Amino acid sequence: MTVTKGCSSRNKTTMFRPKGMFNVLVVITVLLITLQSGYLFGWWPIVGNEQAQLVQSGEQGEEKGRNDITTKTIEKNKAKEAGSARAVLQTDDNTIENLAVILNKKLSDFPSEKGGPTKKLCDRAKSASEPCVNATCPTMFSSSPEIRLKQILSTRNESLHSFKSAMAEVTRGVSASFKYMLVSAVSANHYYEMQAMVKNVHTHLLPRLTNFTFIIFDLGLTPLQRNLTEKNCGCTVLDYPFDKLPALFSILKCYTWKPMIIRSLIEKTEFLVWMDSSVRWNRTAQSLDSLFQRCRERGLQVWFGRIGSVAVHTEHDMFRFYGDQPCQYDPYGEMHGSYGVYHNEPFVRYAVLDPWLSCAFTRRCMCLQNAKHSCARKTLPRRTGVCHRFDQSSLGIILIKLYGSRIKLINMNTQMEVHRGDNAKWFGRLAG
Numbered sequence: 001m002t003v004t005k006g007c008s009s010r011n012k013t014t015m016f017r018p019k020g021m022f023n024v025l026v027v028i029t030v031l032l033i034t035l036q037s038g039y040l041f042g043w044w045p046i047v048g049n050e051q052a053q054l055v056q057s058g059e060q061g062e063e064k065g066r067n068d069i070t071t072k073t074i075e076k077n078k079a080k081e082a083g084s085a086r087a088v089l090q091t092d093d094n095t096i097e098n099l100a101v102i103l104n105k106k107l108s109d110f111p112s113e114k115g116g117p118t119k120k121l122c123d124r125a126k127s128a129s130e131p132c133v134n135a136t137c138p139t140m141f142s143s144s145p146e147i148r149l150k151q152i153l154s155t156r157n158e159s160l161h162s163f164k165s166a167m168a169e170v171t172r173g174v175s176a177s178f179k180y181m182l183v184s185a186v187s188a189n190h191y192y193e194m195q196a197m198v199k200n201v202h203t204h205l206l207p208r209l210t211n212f213t214f215i216i217f218d219l220g221l222t223p224l225q226r227n228l229t230e231k232n233c234g235c236t237v238l239d240y241p242f243d244k245l246p247a248l249f250s251i252l253k254c255y256t257w258k259p260m261i262i263r264s265l266i267e268k269t270e271f272l273v274w275m276d277s278s279v280r281w282n283r284t285a286q287s288l289d290s291l292f293q294r295c296r297e298r299g300l301q302v303w304f305g306r307i308g309s310v311a312v313h314t315e316h317d318m319f320r321f322y323g324d325q326p327c328q329y330d331p332y333g334e335m336h337g338s339y340g341v342y343h344n345e346p347f348v349r350y351a352v353l354d355p356w357l358s359c360a361f362t363r364r365c366m367c368l369q370n371a372k373h374s375c376a377r378k379t380l381p382r383r384t385g386v387c388h389r390f391d392q393s394s395l396g397i398i399l400i401k402l403y404g405s406r407i408k409l410i411n412m413n414t415q416m417e418v419h420r421g422d423n424a425k426w427f428g429r430l431a432g
């Protein structure tokens with residue numbers, strides 16, 4: 001794939017051979033045990049303390065090797081896995097092997113599209129945040145999609161299955177009989193922006209769709225706002241189960257609610273369309289068809305811009321969680337978390353949304369409370385980890401790792417518009 005410009009890249013296989021053996025054995029054991037327990041819980045296919053184990057080994061100063069340990073372990077022990085654990089899993093659609101086949105198919109089925117990671121060297125970059133290639137980055141992504149997939153899957157947090165009841169709460173009362181599900185969430189300070197979004201959806205989107213449902217989560221509307229929204233939005237207003245989730249899920253500015261809602265609701269629809277209250281539709285009927293067509297084939301459709309590099313706009317702690325160096329992400333522009341279309345299929349649920357939600361559940365990943373929200377720093381020299389984009393940083397990392405240099409495959413063919421602060425008092429039209 002890309003980002004192979006490193007001229008001083010270390011040979012990591014050699015690097016980890018000396019201390020690797022003990023870890024390899026521990027990880028094998030844990031992997032086999034957890035494969036079994038995943039079966040018992042019927043929730044996580046490939047779960048476990050593997051993650052904790054790897055984090056632990058990182059604390060012992062080998063953190064950079066996390067991906068390599070995982071990869072080597074899994075490669076070396078395919079035979080053992082095949083004996084017990086894989087036999088248990090083989091009929092599932094979420095085994096590593098099956099997900100790898102799906103990823104390879106997605107990566108090879110489509111002609112390449114313009115764009116993707118830049119080839120411009122950071123020395124030539126004119127701003128402190130634009131995507132560029134760091135020629136001295138010591139680490140590179142594996143060129144094997146299967147290895148990259150395994151790295152992402154190794155970050156899934158087994159604790160998620162204990163929040164099944166919260167997920168059930170999110171979807172309670174949502175019928176699964178619609179093809180499209182339009183979803184948003186709003187707190188009191190975005191009430192008027194949300195009204196403008198609802199108006200836009202009713203004007204530009206709903207006339208072109210059949211078989212849809214429109215849902216807005218109440219993240220803290222006032223009782224009056226809630227009342228008027230229910231009356232006027234032409235949508236279903238749902239509660240968000242704050243009380244059933246860890247405390248960090250109550251910090252709205254961490255945006256953990258977004259992966260929680262999307263992961264829970266995807267089960268109930270064919271296509272989930274996420275929109276922040278600042279999102280505005282402006283599309284032709286034809287491109288709407290092609291949007292959903294692309295989404296069905298490729299898994300999801302989001303928008304990767306060229307605004308800021310993921311490496312600059314993501315805190316170092318998050319890269320540590322993924323076992324990566326920030327500079328690996330230098331050439332990639334960040335995605336827009338404000339909108340996206342997700343297809344309900346095993347690959348999206350297990351390889352994209354579960355890892356995304358796992359990051360939300362983990363202390364030093366998405367919800368970094370001291371992180372800077374503002375990414376305004378524009379002056380050179382360039383520096384990574386200047387600010388944090390929370391949900392958007394995490395999903396961007398997952399998607400870049402999975403789709404690599406073919407990232408444009410999952411880019412929407414038309415950009416939706418984000419109009420922050422575009423307000424309307426649309427609900428008053430009936431109430432007077």
Ligand SMILES: *[C@@H]1O[C@H](CO)[C@@H](O)[C@H](O)[C@H]1NC(C)=O
Pocket residue numbers: 122123134135136137138325327382
């Ligand atoms: C490239 O990455 C290395 C390692 O993180 C860092 O020391 C160096 O400053 C980076 N160079 C540029 C131009 O960003």
Ligand SMILES: *[C@@H]1O[C@H](CO)[C@@H](O)[C@H](O)[C@H]1NC(C)=O
Pocket residue numbers: 176177178179211270
């Ligand atoms: C709506 O979509 C759902 C899910 O795709 C499907 O089961 C249902 O039959 C559709 N209803 C109509 C009226 O087309």
Ligand SMILES: *[C@@H]1O[C@H](CO)[C@@H](O)[C@H](O)[C@H]1NC(C)=O
Pocket residue numbers: 227228230231
């Ligand atoms: C909204 O408030 C009105 C008057 O206060 C009340 O009659 C009505 O039942 C409320 N509607 C909802 C959906 O709560």
Ligand SMILES: *[C@@H]1O[C@H](CO)[C@@H](O)[C@H](O)[C@H]1NC(C)=O
Pocket residue numbers: 280281282417
């Ligand atoms: C939609 O796009 C057209 C053409 O770019 C533009 O003239 C129009 O103002 C846009 N409408 C909205 C609601 O943004």
Ligand SMILES: *[C@@H]1O[C@H](CO)[C@@H](O)[C@H](O)[C@H]1NC(C)=O
Pocket residue numbers: 051052055157158159160246361362363
């Ligand atoms: C998994 O999530 C739980 C619940 O939020 C958290 O306490 C734990 O630290 C996470 N585990 C790892 C290995 O990140």
